[in-house]
Amino acid sequence: MRRTESCWRRLSRRREFGGRFVSRTAMGLRQCFTGHGRTSMLILYSLPFSNYSAKVAIALNVKGIDHEKRPPPGGYSSPEYMSIVPSGTVPGMDDDGVILSESDVINEYLEEKWPNPPLLHGDAELRGKQRYLSRFHDFMVEPNLRALFPHLVPAQRGSAFVNDKLDSFNHQVxxxxxxxxPKPYLLTEEFGFADCAYPATFLLADLMFDVFGRKPEFGAKISRWREHVDVHPAVAPVLEISEATTREWLDGVTGGS
Structure with a gap:
C-alpha cells in the first residue's frame, strides 16, 4: 500500500524539459504496477546531413541503445515539430516523454542514464577536458562552416568573407x-565523449572546402585520429549516410558546380 500511495503522489507532479511540461501519468502507472519505466523506444529527431545529429547518433551507437530516427514532423522549426521539441532544432530526443535538445545535452543525458560503456573516462580533470573539446567543436570549429552555407551558391563564392571563414576553420583546427x-582517441584509449563531435564535421569540411577550391589543413595528430575513428563500427555507418546525403544537398545548393 505504501508503494502505491507513493506512486500516486508522483503522478500528481509534472516535469518540464526544454520548456515543455510532460504528463507523468502513463509512465508513472507503468512504474507503479509493473516496475518498468520504459514504455517506448527512444526517438531521435534528426536529419541525415546534420553533423550535430550525427554526434548523438554516434553516442547512441557506442552505447548500443535501441532507438528510432525520425525527421522533424513538419520540418525544421515547424509548429508541429516545436509542439514536441520546443526549440525546433535537431537533434531532438524523446525518451519516453523526456524531451531534450542540443547534442551535448542529449549525450550527457545518455551518459547518465546508460553509463556503460562510458563516454566520459578518467578523473574529474580528464572528464572536464573531454567536455571542453566537445564544446570547442560547437563554439570554435563548426560555426565557421555553418556561416558559409549561404555562400555555397556559385554567385556568392570568392568573397573575402568565404576565405576568412575557411582560414578561421583551419586556425581553430x-x-x-x-x-x-590521440591514444588513439582524442584524449583516451577508449572512444570518448569528444570523439562523437568531430567525425561528421570534418567530413563536411572535406566536402565544403572542395566546393570553394581549397583543402582543410588537418595536422598529423588529427589525421591519425581520423584514420582510427572513421572506421569505428559506431561511426562508419553514420558517416556513410552523412556523406551520401551531404553530397546530395551540396549538389542541390551548388547546381553541381
Whole structure:
C-alpha cells in the first residue's frame, strides 16, 4: 500500500524539459504496477546531413541503445515539430516523454542514464577536458562552416568573407591539434565523449572546402585520429549516410558546380 500511495503522489507532479511540461501519468502507472519505466523506444529527431545529429547518433551507437530516427514532423522549426521539441532544432530526443535538445545535452543525458560503456573516462580533470573539446567543436570549429552555407551558391563564392571563414576553420583546427593526444582517441584509449563531435564535421569540411577550391589543413595528430575513428563500427555507418546525403544537398545548393 505504501508503494502505491507513493506512486500516486508522483503522478500528481509534472516535469518540464526544454520548456515543455510532460504528463507523468502513463509512465508513472507503468512504474507503479509493473516496475518498468520504459514504455517506448527512444526517438531521435534528426536529419541525415546534420553533423550535430550525427554526434548523438554516434553516442547512441557506442552505447548500443535501441532507438528510432525520425525527421522533424513538419520540418525544421515547424509548429508541429516545436509542439514536441520546443526549440525546433535537431537533434531532438524523446525518451519516453523526456524531451531534450542540443547534442551535448542529449549525450550527457545518455551518459547518465546508460553509463556503460562510458563516454566520459578518467578523473574529474580528464572528464572536464573531454567536455571542453566537445564544446570547442560547437563554439570554435563548426560555426565557421555553418556561416558559409549561404555562400555555397556559385554567385556568392570568392568573397573575402568565404576565405576568412575557411582560414578561421583551419586556425581553430590547428589549435585543436595542440589540445589532443590521440591514444588513439582524442584524449583516451577508449572512444570518448569528444570523439562523437568531430567525425561528421570534418567530413563536411572535406566536402565544403572542395566546393570553394581549397583543402582543410588537418595536422598529423588529427589525421591519425581520423584514420582510427572513421572506421569505428559506431561511426562508419553514420558517416556513410552523412556523406551520401551531404553530397546530395551540396549538389542541390551548388547546381553541381
Amino acid at each position: 590547428g589549435r585543436l591539434e595542440n589540445f589532443i593526444d
